[in-house]
Amino acid sequence: MTATGELAAIDFVPAPKAGPRAIRLGLVGGAVAVFVSVNGMVEAFSGRLLLGSLALGEALLLSVPLLIGYLAGRPEPVLEGFTARRPGWRNVLAGLVAGLASGVTLALFVVLVASFDIRGVFLNATPELVRDGPRILTFGLELGAGLGLLLGLYVALGGAGGVLQVLPGRFRRAVLTALGWVAGLALMQPAVAQVLRGIQQELRIWTAPLTDFLYDASGALSVPGIATIAAAAFCLQLLASRQHRKPVRTRLEQLPDRSRRILRVAILAAVLLLLGLLPQVIGPFLSEVLNIAGIFLLMALGLNIVVGFAGLLDLGYVAFFAVGAYTTALLTSPQSSVGVGWVFWLAVPFVILAAAVSGLMVGTPVLRMRGDYLAIVTLGFGEIARLLFISDWLKPWFGGAQGIIQVGDISLGPVQIRTPEAFFYVLFVFVLLAAYATYALQDSRIGRAWMAMREDEAVAEAMGVNIVTAKLSAFIVGAVLAGFGGALFATKIGSVFPHSFNVIVSITVLVVIIVGGMASVPGVVLGTLVLVGLPELLREFEEYRFLIYGALLIFMMLKRPEGFIPSGRRAEELHEQEVAQDEWLVAGAPETGATDADRDEPN
Amino acid sequence: MALFEIRGLTKDFGGVRAVDGLDLDIDEGEIVSVIGPNGAGKTTLFNLVTGMVTADQGAVNFQGRAIAGLRPSQILALGIARTFQNVRLFPEMTVRENVMVARHCRTRSGMLKAVLRPPSFRREEKETRQRAERALEFFGSRLVGWRFDTPARSLSYANRRRLEIARALASDPKLLLLDEPTAGMNPRETEELIELIRRMRDDLGVTIALIEHDMRLVKGVSERVVVLDYGQLIAQGRYDEVASNDRVIEAYLGRKATTA
Numbered sequence: 001m002t003a004t005g006e007l008a009a010i011d012f013v014p015a016p017k018a019g020p021r022a023i024r025l026g027l028v029g030g031a032v033a034v035f036v037s038v039n040g041m042v043e044a045f046s047g048r049l050l051l052g053s054l055a056l057g058e059a060l061l062l063s064v065p066l067l068i069g070y071l072a073g074r075p076e077p078v079l080e081g082f083t084a085r086r087p088g089w090r091n092v093l094a095g096l097v098a099g100l101a102s103g104v105t106l107a108l109f110v111v112l113v114a115s116f117d118i119r120g121v122f123l124n125a126t127p128e129l130v131r132d133g134p135r136i137l138t139f140g141l142e143l144g145a146g147l148g149l150l151l152g153l154y155v156a157l158g159g160a161g162g163v164l165q166v167l168p169g170r171f172r173r174a175v176l177t178a179l180g181w182v183a184g185l186a187l188m189q190p191a192v193a194q195v196l197r198g199i200q201q202e203l204r205i206w207t208a209p210l211t212d213f214l215y216d217a218s219g220a221l222s223v224p225g226i227a228t229i230a231a232a233a234f235c236l237q238l239l240a241s242r243q244h245r246k247p248v249r250t251r252l253e254q255l256p257d258r259s260r261r262i263l264r265v266a267i268l269a270a271v272l273l274l275l276g277l278l279p280q281v282i283g284p285f286l287s288e289v290l291n292i293a294g295i296f297l298l299m300a301l302g303l304n305i306v307v308g309f310a311g312l313l314d315l316g317y318v319a320f321f322a323v324g325a326y327t328t329a330l331l332t333s334p335q336s337s338v339g340v341g342w343v344f345w346l347a348v349p350f351v352i353l354a355a356a357v358s359g360l361m362v363g364t365p366v367l368r369m370r371g372d373y374l375a376i377v378t379l380g381f382g383e384i385a386r387l388l389f390i391s392d393w394l395k396p397w398f399g400g401a402q403g404i405i406q407v408g409d410i411s412l413g414p415v416q417i418r419t420p421e422a423f424f425y426v427l428f429v430f431v432l433l434a435a436y437a438t439y440a441l442q443d444s445r446i447g448r449a450w451m452a453m454r455e456d457e458a459v460a461e462a463m464g465v466n467i468v469t470a471k472l473s474a475f476i477v478g479a480v481l482a483g484f485g486g487a488l489f490a491t492k493i494g495s496v497f498p499h500s501f502n503v504i505v506s507i508t509v510l511v512v513i514i515v516g517g518m519a520s521v522p523g524v525v526l527g528t529l530v531l532v533g534l535p536e537l538l539r540e541f542e543e544y545r546f547l548i549y550g551a552l553l554i555f556m557m558l559k560r561p562e563g564f565i566p567s568g569r570r571a572e573e574l575h576e577q578e579v580a581q582d583e584w585l586v587a588g589a590p591e592t593g594a595t596d597a598d599r600d601e602p603n
Numbered sequence: 604m605a606l607f608e609i610r611g612l613t614k615d616f617g618g619v620r621a622v623d624g625l626d627l628d629i630d631e632g633e634i635v636s637v638i639g640p641n642g643a644g645k646t647t648l649f650n651l652v653t654g655m656v657t658a659d660q661g662a663v664n665f666q667g668r669a670i671a672g673l674r675p676s677q678i679l680a681l682g683i684a685r686t687f688q689n690v691r692l693f694p695e696m697t698v699r700e701n702v703m704v705a706r707h708c709r710t711r712s713g714m715l716k717a718v719l720r721p722p723s724f725r726r727e728e729k730e731t732r733q734r735a736e737r738a739l740e741f742f743g744s745r746l747v748g749w750r751f752d753t754p755a756r757s758l759s760y761a762n763r764r765r766l767e768i769a770r771a772l773a774s775d776p777k778l779l780l781l782d783e784p785t786a787g788m789n790p791r792e793t794e795e796l797i798e799l800i801r802r803m804r805d806d807l808g809v810t811i812a813l814i815e816h817d818m819r820l821v822k823g824v825s826e827r828v829v830v831l832d833y834g835q836l837i838a839q840g841r842y843d844e845v846a847s848n849d850r851v852i853e854a855y856l857g858r859k860a861t862t863a
C-alpha cells in the first residue's frame with residue numbers, strides 16, 4: 001500500500017494503481033489464452049458447437065477477456081475508515097485495458113505461430129490454429145483481418161467485464177446468473193437433451209419439443225434458446241434478490257418441530273422417488289456416467305473418513321479399492337485361482353473382511369506417523385499393492401497383468417443386474433448406506449474421537465482417546481468403503497486388471513474431497529459429480545482432466561481452502577457475536593487493566 | 604496414604620535436567636499450588652504425571668497404583684485430568700463437542716452401535732451431552748446457550764481457558780492439574796476463577812494441583828504451596844511460610860534480575 005502524504009485524497013483509497021493492475025491481469029489472461037491454445041485445448045474443443053455457431057474452443061478463448069475484464073474492473077479494496085470510490089468509467093477502462101493487454105499477448109502468439117513453425121517444441125501449435133483449415137485463432141479470416149477481430153473482441157469483452165462491475169449489485173448478480181445458466185445448459189447439452197427426451201418417454205410429458213427449441217441440430221444452444229434462458233435466469237434472479245427473504249435455513253428452524261419433521265420426510269420421499277425414476281429417464285449412457293461417479297463416491301466417502309474426519313493423509317487409498325475388486329473377482333469368477341464362482345452377495349462379507357485386514361496392515365506400521373511422512377508411506381503401500389497384484393510371483397493367484405476375467409454379475413433373486421440402469425440402483429443403495437454411516441459416525445463417540453485426533457493428537461490422547469484404536473478404526477472403515485467400491489467396480493466391468501489400480505485413482509479421490517469440501521458429505525457428492533462425472537460426460541475434457549484438476553486445486557487453495565461446500569459450521573456470524581460480547585464485558589467492567597486482547601501470553 | 608505420591612521422579616531433556624529426583628505427596632481434597640521460576644520444571648512435572656512424557660526414573664502412584672508407563676488415555680481414565688499452559692483445544696470442533704470428547708473414557712459404544720443407533724446408544728449419547736453441558740454450566744452463563752455450538756476457535760482467550768477446564772472436569776477427575784489457569788485473564792476474571800476452583804473442590808470433591816505465576820491466586824486459593832527450582836523441590840508449606848523462605852526468595856530474585 002502506498003502512503004501518499006496528500007490529505008486531499010484521504011476520502012479515497014490511497015493512490016489507485018488500477019492501471020498497472022489491469023495490465024498485469026491482462027498479461028496473465030493473455031498467458032492463459034496462449035496456454036490453452038498451445039496445449040491444444042482450443043483446437044480439441046473446437047469440434048463441439050456451444051452457442052449458435054460458436055464452438056467450445058472459441059468460447060473458451062473468449063471467456064478469458066470477459067473474466068479478466070471482470071477481475072480488473074473490480075473496485076479497489078478499501079481500507080477501514082476510507083470511503084469506497086463509486087464504481088464508474090475507471091472500472092470499465094480497467095476492463096478495456098486488461099482485455100487489450102490479453103488481446104495483444106494472444107495476437108503476438110498468433111503472429112508467432114503464423115510466421116514460424118514452432119511445432120518442434122509445442123506439438124499442439126498446429127497450422128490449423130492460424131494458417132490452414134479452420135484457422136481457429138483468427139476465426140477463419142486472413143491473418144490481418146483475424147488479428148483485428150481478435151483484438152477488437154478482446155477489448156470489447158474486457159470492457160464488458162468492466163461494465164459488469166459498474167452495474168448495481170442486484171443487476172450484476174442477475175447478469176452473472178444468466179451467463180452461468182447459458183454456459184451450463186450449453187455445456188450440458190448431451191445430458192439435458194437426454195433428460196428431456198427421457199422424461200417424454202417415461203412420463204409422457206411433452207418435453208422433447210423443448211429440446212428442439214433450445215438446441216440446434218448441431219447440439220449448440222440455439223439463438224432463441226440462448227435468449228430465453230438468459231432472460232429467464234436474469235428475471236428470476238432479479239426477482240429472488242428483490243425481497244429480502246430470510247435464508248431458507250432460518251425459516252425452517254422457525255417451523256414447529258412437527259411440521260419440520262413432516263417436511264423432512266416429504267423431501268426425502270420426493271428425492272427418493274426422483275432417484276428411483278432417474279436411471280430410466282437418463283438412459284444407459286448417463287446411467288453409466290453416474291455409475292462411474294458413484295463408485296468414486298463410495299471411495300471418496302471412505303477417504304473422507306480417513307482424511308476429513310481422522311486427519312490421516314492417505315495417498316495409497318487405491319490399495320483398498322484393489323483389495324475389494326480382487327476379492328470379488330477371486331470369489332465370483334469361475335476362471336480365478338479360487339474358482340468357486342460364488343454369487344456376488346456371498347463374496348461381500350469376504351470383501352469386508354479382506355478390506356478390514358488390509359486396513360489394519362497399512363494402519364499398524366504407520367501408527368506413529370503423521371502428516372507428510374504418513375502420506376509418503378501410504379503412497380508406497382499403494383504402489384506395493386499394485387505391484388503385488390501385477391507380479392509374476394503372485395500370478396498363480398491374481399493372474400498378473402492378465403488379471404481375472406468373468407467376474408460374476410450381481411443378481412437380485414432371479415434378476416441379473418446387467419444394464420447400467422439396474423446397476424445404478426444397487427450402487428445407489430451402497431452409496432446411501434455409506435453416506436448414512438458417515439453421518440452416523442460423525443455424530444458419535446468414535447466420530448468425535450477421530451475429529452479430536454485430527455485437531456491435536458497428543459491432546460486427544462490426554463483427554464482419553466486411545467489413539468491406536470482411533471487410528472486403526474478410521475483406516476478400517478475407510479478401507480471397507482473403498483473395498484465396496486472395488487467390489488462393485490469388479491462386477492460392473494466384469495474383469496479386474498492391475499493397471500486399473502494406479503496412484504491416479506488415489507489422487508483423484510483426494511482431489512474430489514479437497515475441492516468438494518473436507519469432512520462434508522454434500523461437498524464430497526458435489527465434488528465427485530463435477531470432477532468425475534463431468535469428464536465422463538464431456539469426453540473432450542478427458543485429455544485435460546489432470547490439468548484442470550491442478551488448476552482447480554491451486555485456485556481452491558488460494559481462494560477457498562475449505563472446499564466448495566465446507567462442513568457446516570456457522571462460525572463466522574457467531575464469531576461476531578463473541579467479539580460483541582467481549583466488548584460488552586470489557587465495557588461493563590470497571591478499570592481492570594489488561595483485557596483478553598492486549599495481554600501477552602506468558603512465556 | 605496420600606491420594607497421589609511421587610518418588611524420585613527425574614527427567615532429562617538432552618543436557619537439561621527438567622525434573623530432578625522429585626518427591627511429592629498430594630492428599631485427597633487438597634488444593635496445592637506449584638510455583639517456581641520459568642523453566643523450573645513445573646509443566647514437565649504435569650507432563651510426566653499425565654504420561655505425555657515418559658520419566659527417566661522414579662515412580663508415580665495414584666490411589667496406590669503405579670501409573671508410570673501407562674498411556675495418557677489410561678491415566679485420564681484413572682482420574683487425572685489436566686489443562687495446558689498454552690491452551691490446547693480442538694479448534695474446529697464446537698464447544699460442546701470439545702467437552703464431550705472428554706467423556707470418551709467414561710462411555711463405551713463402538714462403531715456398530717453408532718451406525719445402528721440402538722436405544723442404549725441414544726441414552727449414552729444423551730447422557731454424554733448432558734454431562735458436557737453441565738460441565739460448561741459450571742462457568743455460569745459464559746459458555747452456555749448459543750456458545751454450545753460455536754467452534755472453539757472463535758472463543759475469546761479467557762473463554763478458551765474456561766473451556767479447557769470444563770473439558771477436564773467432564774472426565775470426572777479425582778485429581779485435576781491446572782497449568783497457569785489464569786494466564787491471559789484480567790483481575791476480575793481471576794477472582795472469579797479462584798471462586799470456581801474452590802467450588803470444584805468443595806462441591807465436586809476434586810483434588811487440585813495448579814501451576815501459577817499470579818501470586819494473588821496462589822495466596823487466595825492454595826492450602827499448600829510447593830516451590831520448584833531447577834527441577835528440585837526447594838520448599839513447601841503455607842503461602843506465608845514459603846514466601847518468607849530464603850531459598851525461595853533467592854530462586855525468584857536471583858532469576859528475576861536476569862529475566863525481567
Ligand SMILES: Nc1ncnc2c1ncn2[C@@H]1O[C@H](COP(=O)(O)OP(=O)(O)OP(=O)(O)O)[C@@H](O)[C@H]1O
Nearest residue numbers: 603616619621640641642643644645646647648688
Ligand atoms: N519437550 C522438551 N524438550 C526439551 N526440553 C524441554 C522440553 N520440555 C521442557 N524442556 C525444558 O525443561 C525445562 C523445564 O521446562 P518446563 O516447561 O517444565 O518449565 P516451567 O516450570 O513450566 O516453566 P514456565 O513457568 O516457563 O512454564 C526448561 O529448561 C525447558 O527448556
Ligand SMILES: [Mg+2]
Nearest residue numbers: 645646647688
Ligand atoms: Mg510451564
